[in-house]
Structure formats: C-alpha cells, structure tokens
Amino acid sequence: MxxxxxxxxxxxxxxxxxxxxxxxxxxxxxxxxxxxxxxxxxxxxxxxxxxxxxxxxxxxxxxxxxxxxxxxxxxxxxxxxxxxxxxxxxxxxxxxxxxxxxxxxxxxxxxxxxxxxxxxxxxxxxxxxxxxxxxxxxxxxxxxxxxGAGFDPGVVNAYAALAQDQYFDTIDSIDIIDVNAGSHGRYFATNFDPEINFREFTGQVWTWQDRRWTANTMFEVKRTDDLPVVGQQTTYLTGHDEIHSLSANLDVPNIRFWMGFGEHYINVFTVLKNLGLLSEQPVRTAEGVEVVPLKVVKAVLPDPASLAPGYTGKTCIGNLVKGQKDGEDREVFIYNICDHAENYAEVEAQAISYTAGVPPVAAAMLIARGEWDAKRMVNVEELPPRPFLDLIGAMGLPTRIRDAQGDRDLSFTDEEVPSLARRVAGGR
The missing domain is CATH 3.40.50.720 (NAD(P)-binding Rossmann-like Domain)
Structure with a gap:
C-alpha cells in the first residue's frame, strides 16, 4: 500500500x-x-x-x-x-x-x-x-x-469508458463540451496558467474525425447546445489532451473537444495574437533586452488563483455520446455541474481549479487502496471508471446523465454494470 x-x-x-x-x-x-x-x-x-x-x-x-x-x-x-x-x-x-x-x-x-x-x-x-x-x-x-487525471483530461475519459461499457454497443461520436458560465469580474483573465492557456489556442486545432487526425483553425468551427443548468451555450472546436489517448484506446471514429468562449475573450485573444504577443519565441527590445512575448503577457495578467474570491456562476463539463444500443440509436450526455462560489467557500479556489484538483486526489486514493495501482503507465480510460466516479462524487464532483429517460444523478447497480468487471488495473 x-x-x-x-x-x-x-x-x-x-x-x-x-x-x-x-x-x-x-x-x-x-x-x-x-x-x-x-x-x-x-x-x-x-x-x-x-x-x-x-x-x-x-x-x-x-x-x-x-x-x-x-x-x-x-x-x-x-x-x-x-x-x-x-x-x-x-x-x-x-x-x-x-x-x-x-x-x-x-x-x-x-x-x-x-x-x-x-x-x-x-x-x-x-x-x-x-x-x-x-x-x-x-x-x-x-x-x-x-x-491526465484531472477533469478534462481525466473525468471525461472515465465518462467515455463508462459510456462504452454501460450505455452503448457501438459509439459513433464523443463530443466533449466544456463551458464556464461563470464571471470573474475582471477585464480579461485566464482561468489557469495564461501561458498554457494561450498555447492551446494559437496553433492548429487537431481532432479525431472519420478515424483520422483533422486540422482546423481556432474559432473556425462552432456549435450551440442547450446544456443542463447553464442553458444555451456556444462552444468552439479545439484540440485537447484527451482526444489523443481516447482515439488510441477506444474504437470510436469521431472524438472532438468543444470549449466555450465569450466574444470578449475571442476579441482580446485575436488582438494579442495578431500583434505577436502570444509568441513563445524570444524577441529583442530596442534596449537590447531579450523577452518572450507570451511570458510578458502572462506577467501582466491576473494570477488565476486571485480570481477565486469574486468568482460567481457555474461550469458544465461533459461528454455528449452518440451511438447504438440493442440495435437502436442512442444519445447520452454524462456531465458535472460545479459552482464557483461554493468551491471557494470550501477550499478557497474557483471551479476551474476545483474540477481539475479533486480528481487527482481521488486517483491517489485509489492507488493507495490498490484499486488503481496499475504498476504501469495508463490513461484514465484504461482503468475501472466506476470506483473513480463514485469517489469524486463523494468528494464534491457528482456525475449526472441526461438521456431519453430524463436528467438524473448517475447511479450504479450491480445489474447495470456487468461489463465493468472486466476492466482491471492490469489490462482491458
């Protein structure tokens, strides 16, 4: 142990x-x-x-x-x-x-x-x-x-594994949707490290479509969904970590990631990018000082942790999965709702940090107990999803599901998950 x-x-x-x-x-x-x-x-x-x-x-x-x-x-x-x-x-x-x-x-x-x-x-x-x-x-x-044992990647990988094991015989598409419908009250800020945040969106957008890698530009493709609690939200196709493991570990032809951005964020981002201020390559000032523009922008923006005290609103992150079960078409949305103010009251952090921080502790506990002590390198979807989702639910990140039967807390029964027993830490 x-x-x-x-x-x-x-x-x-x-x-x-x-x-x-x-x-x-x-x-x-x-x-x-x-x-x-x-x-x-x-x-x-x-x-x-x-x-x-x-x-x-x-x-x-x-x-x-x-x-x-x-x-x-x-x-x-x-x-x-x-x-x-x-x-x-x-x-x-x-x-x-x-x-x-x-x-x-x-x-x-x-x-x-x-x-x-x-x-x-x-x-x-x-x-x-x-x-x-x-x-x-x-x-x-x-x-x-x-x-990748955060939320996305991490929890969404477990959602995908659960969908494949429990809700579908075959899956046509997994669309991971990440929306922050909260407000930090600042003119402009990022919810996590600005340097990492901007690097995700300044190059090509790589997604898994028709069983191959497909390139788009950032903010080129968008969709609008009516999501639980946060309502109508527009999200944009972007590349993200979990696509790279899910495309290798699950037999799914289409895996995409969609993130919500407000018009103000897009406008500021576009100006910064067009001015070259999001470049990771060093430049030399007129005074002969060498600086990296992206690091300068990071230095002048608010520390993401400093946003927590005044943050209000909620996040919605989940997997919209489409496929077939027992010969019938099926669609499910497996998701979590988190509240910025509630998270701050508990641990003095906003919901973006909370959703990323709870899952690795759950993973550590499962390792300590031996359930996830795989003794090899794995991504989350290669491990049993049920104990992980049960544990993060008890720790503050409950999972819900919306499908043809309605919107409800995700609950497990022995009858519902016969196939989950085959997923063990040593293999699939």
Whole structure:
C-alpha cells in the first residue's frame, strides 16, 4: 500500500489538491507541497490549517523545489518518503517529474500532457511524442503512472469508458463540451496558467474525425447546445489532451473537444495574437533586452488563483455520446455541474481549479487502496471508471446523465454494470 503524497505545484489546482488530500489523510498519509515559490506553498499550508481540512492530525509541510531538476526531485521524494507524486505544476515539468518517479518507484499522477516550451500545438499524437515513450520502462520498473487525471483530461475519459461499457454497443461520436458560465469580474483573465492557456489556442486545432487526425483553425468551427443548468451555450472546436489517448484506446471514429468562449475573450485573444504577443519565441527590445512575448503577457495578467474570491456562476463539463444500443440509436450526455462560489467557500479556489484538483486526489486514493495501482503507465480510460466516479462524487464532483429517460444523478447497480468487471488495473 502506497502512502505519503508529494504535491508539485502551488497554483489554484494545487490549492484544491492540498485541501482534498488533507481531508483524506487517513488514507493518503503525510502531505508535502513543493514549488519554486515556497511562499505560495506556505500560503496553501496556511489555508489548509485555517480551514481545518486535515481529517486526522498529521504531517503537512512546504518545500522549495525546482522540479526541472530530476536529482533534486528524487531527493525530495526520498526525504519525504512519498509513495505518490501528484504533479499539478506547469506542463513543462512532466517529463522531469516522471523521470524522478520512475527512478524512485513513486507512483506518478498528472493532469495534462507534457509540453516543450519551444513548441506549440505539435503534430498528433501528443502523448506519443513524450509520455508514451516511457511505457515500457514504467512496466519494467513496476511504476504506476496515471496520465491526465484531472477533469478534462481525466473525468471525461472515465465518462467515455463508462459510456462504452454501460450505455452503448457501438459509439459513433464523443463530443466533449466544456463551458464556464461563470464571471470573474475582471477585464480579461485566464482561468489557469495564461501561458498554457494561450498555447492551446494559437496553433492548429487537431481532432479525431472519420478515424483520422483533422486540422482546423481556432474559432473556425462552432456549435450551440442547450446544456443542463447553464442553458444555451456556444462552444468552439479545439484540440485537447484527451482526444489523443481516447482515439488510441477506444474504437470510436469521431472524438472532438468543444470549449466555450465569450466574444470578449475571442476579441482580446485575436488582438494579442495578431500583434505577436502570444509568441513563445524570444524577441529583442530596442534596449537590447531579450523577452518572450507570451511570458510578458502572462506577467501582466491576473494570477488565476486571485480570481477565486469574486468568482460567481457555474461550469458544465461533459461528454455528449452518440451511438447504438440493442440495435437502436442512442444519445447520452454524462456531465458535472460545479459552482464557483461554493468551491471557494470550501477550499478557497474557483471551479476551474476545483474540477481539475479533486480528481487527482481521488486517483491517489485509489492507488493507495490498490484499486488503481496499475504498476504501469495508463490513461484514465484504461482503468475501472466506476470506483473513480463514485469517489469524486463523494468528494464534491457528482456525475449526472441526461438521456431519453430524463436528467438524473448517475447511479450504479450491480445489474447495470456487468461489463465493468472486466476492466482491471492490469489490462482491458
């Protein structure tokens, strides 16, 4: 049984991870938080203590760490006796943290695909460019590495696995829809790291259509859906992490990702891009100073964590799945609704951070219990979805389903899920 958690990162998602890990420290053991900015780590520790989130008395410590330094990360894992590492730092850190875990034997969990700082929107498949190259090594060492265990990717992958196992005989399409219908009250801000946010949308949009990778430009294709709670929402086709694993692991011809954007965001984004201010390539100013435009924009925008206190409204994220069951056409929407103000009241974070931060803690708990201790590298859809969805529901992210029978809480019975038993951590 693996215990003791090292959280790498100190942003809004790490805030949620720390609180939720503390609420379950009877299962997870000691909790350590590490980042280059140790003051942010101390602030998270203070928040956890002030909210009295620790379920039982235990270790809760902050550490300074440059997670790009593999040897330093290995040393911290060893010193803290961390059996599980939750990487919610920048996506630029993934391969360094993964290397440290493989060499120490600690289980590895992340919430996004690795990115090369010098490259934007690489050609698919993204996991195949980095993480998947280490699958054989993870299996040889018996190291559990769960990739993309946030919400999207993460929970939506489990939704897809559940739909395939329980609700469909064959699936024609999975459309993942992500809408933030909330308001932070600022002129312009991003809900997570601006650098990562903008990098997702400045290149080509890659989606899986007719069993092949298809390229579009950002904001070229849009749709409007009447969604539960948040109502009529317009979303735009964009590339996203989970498409790259779902297209490889599920036999589905069409897998697309749609994200909601307001006109104001699109206008500001377009101006910044056209001016070259979203470029990741360095430029030299008239004074001879070399700067990266994208990093300058990040520096002047609000810290996403600072948006939480005034955030209002809700998010809706889910999978619209179409296919056939028992010879009949079928359509289901499996989704979650989250409330910004409620999340802040609980853990002092907004809903974007909350939806990304709860799932990796659930994954850590399942590893600690042995249910998801796969001892190899996997994406979430390769693991049993039922215990994961049950657990995140109990932790604050309940799943609902809308289909021909109506809109209701997702509930499981032994009769409903006979095929789920075949999904085990060691294989499909």
């Amino acid at each position: 693996k215990k003791n958690v090292l959280i790498i990162g100190a942003g809004g998602v790490a805030q949620v991870v720390a609180h939720k890990a503390a609420m379950n420290n009877d299962v997870l053991g000691d909790i350590h938080i590490a980042s280059r900015n140790v003051d942010k780590c101390h602030a998270i520790v203070k928040s956890v203590l002030e909210k009295r989130s620790l379920k039982t008395p235990g270790v809760l410590q902050a550490h300074e760490l440059n997670a790009l330094d593999v040897e330093a990360t290995k040393a911290l894992i060893t010193r803290t006796r961390a059996g599980i590492v939750i990487n919610v730092g920048s996506a630029f850190l993934n391969m360094s943290v993964l290397a440290a875990c493989m060499e120490t034997g600690a289980a590895y969990i992340d919430t996004a695909i690795h990115e090369d700082p010098k490259k934007i929107c690489e050609a698919p498949p993204w996991y195949g460019n980095y993480e998947w190259k280490h699958r054989a090594e993870c299996e040889r060492r018996g190291v559990t590495a769960i990739l």
